[in-house]
Amino acid sequence: MRLAFMGTPDFAVPALQALHDAGHEIVAVYSQPPRRAGRGKQLTPSPVQQLAESLGLMVRTPFSLKNDEEQAAFAALDLDAAVVAAYGLILPQAILDAPKTGCLNIHGSLLPRWRGAAPVQRAILAGDAETGITIMQMEAGLDTGPMLLKSETPIDGKTAGELTEELADTGAALMVQYLALPTEYPPEKQDDTLATYAKKIEKQDARLDFSQPAEQVERQIRAYNPVPGAFLEYQGNRYRILKASVGKGSGSAGTILDDQLLIGCGVGTLQPEVIQKAGKPAMDLKSFLNGTKIPAGTVLQ
Incomplete structure (x- = not known):
């Protein structure tokens, strides 16, 4: 044709x-x-x-x-x-x-x-x-x-x-x-x-909302990978979460619950698995924690 x-x-x-x-x-x-x-x-x-x-x-x-x-x-x-x-x-x-x-x-x-x-x-x-x-x-x-x-x-x-x-x-x-x-x-x-x-995805949509159930937050991460990239902020730095899974237990929404970066959500918990700091390469959770410590009890904004 x-x-x-x-x-x-x-x-x-x-x-x-x-x-x-x-x-x-x-x-x-x-x-x-x-x-x-x-x-x-x-x-x-x-x-x-x-x-x-x-x-x-x-x-x-x-x-x-x-x-x-x-x-x-x-x-x-x-x-x-x-x-x-x-x-x-x-x-x-x-x-x-x-x-x-x-x-x-x-x-x-x-x-x-x-x-x-x-x-x-x-x-x-x-x-x-x-x-x-x-x-x-x-x-x-x-x-x-x-x-x-x-x-x-x-x-x-x-x-x-x-x-x-x-x-x-x-x-x-x-x-x-x-x-x-x-x-x-x-x-x-x-x-x-x-x-x-x-409707079109806007950049601001990609900020993770931990007041949502963990299953929905995990969907956000998959939906915004690779762009615009689901993210959280800590001490003025932006971290993209590229892969995560629904974790065990529960805790206050947006709070780091242990030394493995388990995050409390509105319902359930989220376990980040692949993380990328702005301007840096992506890395698995173990490699990320070797260089960056976010203490348990931290409340993410």
Whole structure:
């Protein structure tokens, strides 16, 4: 098929590679403009742009698709379809309507659950047993379009990073599968009464709240790993907790209960296992305690 691909982060990279490997004609790749990153704050192309350029594909990085010139250029591509995966820009109706079969989205949840920007993190935070990928036909609403294919994935204690990587591979395979199906393959309308909204994760969300039950705090840690990174503060230093488990016993919320950094929660206790001080490498609990002492009885703020 004659396609445009629209994506930006690592999540979208396997789909672009899979479509290219499947022999589709990818006439243009759209990605968000390069951003400043790293210590030198150099302009850095997105992961999708980097892959597209390595494959010799034409890349476009507009700041918006709302102007007439960009919409005309997109229409001129004469596409069979556009494949979208975490692109990050709103697609106006003129863009949605331009390809012969419209725009197809790889969404990281089992719609209509977790429409929106952060479906993987919200599924973990909610304690969902499973999530997955939905291939959907895009329309003007936020992830409201008809569903075309689905694939379920158990969460099983994975971090958001681990789950996102798994879903990216699943989404890539599922999109290739869908494009090989007969054109009369029937879509499924979403049940709006079952919809939930996965609002964007903000940096302040990642401060650990030990007044919550230990199980919920552990979910926070998994949901915010790798970014923005769940954290606590002690003596003016920030410590990211990258891995933890629900501990035994109970104690006052936010209080260090022993010399192994067991922390009291609203219900139960939390045992940190992998910790990272700001600006330092991550380390296991034993290595961390060799260099940092937080005495029992300390109340974390």
